[in-house]
Amino acid sequence: MKSTLQVVCHKGANKQAPENTFAAARLCLEWGVDYVEIDVHTSADGVFYIFHGPYLQRTTNGSGWIGALTAAEIDRLDAGSWFSPAFAGERVPRLEEYLRWIKGRAKLFLDVKNADPEALAQLVAQCGFADESFFWSSDPDWMRRLHETAPHLALKVNVRDAAGAALAKQELGARLVEVGPEQLSAELLAACHALGLQVMVLYSGNDPVVFERILASGADLINTDYGDEFLAAASRFGALTS
Numbered sequence: 001m002k003s004t005l006q007v008v009c010h011k012g013a014n015k016q017a018p019e020n021t022f023a024a025a026r027l028c029l030e031w032g033v034d035y036v037e038i039d040v041h042t043s044a045d046g047v048f049y050i051f052h053g054p055y056l057q058r059t060t061n062g063s064g065w066i067g068a069l070t071a072a073e074i075d076r077l078d079a080g081s082w083f084s085p086a087f088a089g090e091r092v093p094r095l096e097e098y099l100r101w102i103k104g105r106a107k108l109f110l111d112v113k114n115a116d117p118e119a120l121a122q123l124v125a126q127c128g129f130a131d132e133s134f135f136w137s138s139d140p141d142w143m144r145r146l147h148e149t150a151p152h153l154a155l156k157v158n159v160r161d162a163a164g165a166a167l168a169k170q171e172l173g174a175r176l177v178e179v180g181p182e183q184l185s186a187e188l189l190a191a192c193h194a195l196g197l198q199v200m201v202l203y204s205g206n207d208p209v210v211f212e213r214i215l216a217s218g219a220d221l222i223n224t225d226y227g228d229e230f231l232a233a234a235s236r237f238g239a240l241t242s
Contacts, residue, residue, distance in 0.1 A: 005219055005234070006034035008109050008200065009227040011052065016228075018059060018083035020050045021090045022098070029105050033227050036102065037109040040095060040120065047071035048095035048115055048123065051079075058082070060092065067114055099127035107132040109156070109223070117142060121150035134176055147172050156200065159183075162191035169195050178202050178223065181210055189218050208233050 012024025013031070020039055028036050039052040044067060056062035060077040062069070071094070080090025102108070110133060112120065124130055134154035137143055143155060156176040157168035160183050168174035176198045179188065184201055192199050200221035201214050211233040214222055224230050 005215060006221045007227055007230060007234075008035040008037050008221055008223045009033045010037045010204075010223050010225050011039065012036055013227060015225055018080045018087050018090055020052055020059075020093070021079055021087070022093055022101070023080065023087055023090050025098070025102060025106070028227060029102075031228050031231055033106060033231070035107045035109050035221070037111060037223060038095075038098070040110055040112045040115045041066045042115050043071045043074055044068055045070045046119075047074075048120065049074055050093040050095055050098055052113070054113060066092075096123060096127065099123070099129055103128055103132075109133070110135045112137040112142060112146075117146040118149045121146065121153060124153070136178075143172055162188055165192045165195060165197055169197060176200055176221070181214065184214065184217050184219065186218070206230075212237055 009028045011019035012021065013027035014024055017024040017027055025036050038050045041049050041051045041053055043049060049066065051066055053066045056064055056066055056077065059082055060079045061081065062077045066074065074092050077092055078089060079092045080087030108129060112135060124133060130153060134156050135146060136156040146153060147155060151173060154175040155172050156178055157172060157174040159165045159168055159177045159179060165177045168177055174197060177192055178200045181201060181203050189199055198220040200223055201219045202223045203210060203214060204225050206226040206229045211230055215234055215237045222230060
């Protein structure tokens with residue numbers, strides 16, 4: 001039986017282009033992935049940006065906290081040269097522009113670092129992504145606020161076992177849970193699917209043996225730094241199981 005697992009590219013094609021940029025997303029689109037994962041921050045004057053951060057110096061020619069800069073200042077930053085001279089001039093994307101650009105070509109996983117939940121929910125709706133995205137934040141209070149503000153939006157929660165999955169469903173109305181390969185089991189998958197939860201596996205490596213185990217597991221999604229290599233493995237796996 002062929003796998004129908006969906007591919008989520010973590011920070012875009014971040015091994016081959018500067019993370020969280022249009023360049024990183026373009027490669028994902030060329031590969032034909034299902035989702036691009038992006039990180040969301042807010043400028044000092046309230047504009048949403050796609051940036052991991054929170055500090056600028058790792059991936060731009062700026063410095064300091066991104067939230068201290070205005071949109072005009074962020075727009076002038078070079079977010080590509082740190083990765084390779086070939087990407088010089090690549091900028092930090094504004095979220096609204098990015099949403100309108102990628103609409104119809106891929107869905108999105110938004111890892112929210114710093115953003116007002118109500119304003120973000122409104123922008124996502126305006127750009128037609130309410131049914132083509134899911135959300136996570138490391139801040140539990142932010143997750144609760146988004147669920148209260150926009151319960152129609154899908155939340156992803158990190159769990160380790162079936163009890164954690166049930167709690168995520170009960171408290172946050174979660175629609176997806178994320179686990180590592182070490183937690184992946186038939187029992188956990190069955191428990192999550194019985195609750196109506198999709199299961200996403202976070203795997204940062206590129207071991208073909210692990211790829212094949214994930215493909216064979218019955219998981220619903222993989223969150224990967226190696227979208228192209230995983231898709232190649234999925235193609236081989238499909239050929240073997242068809």
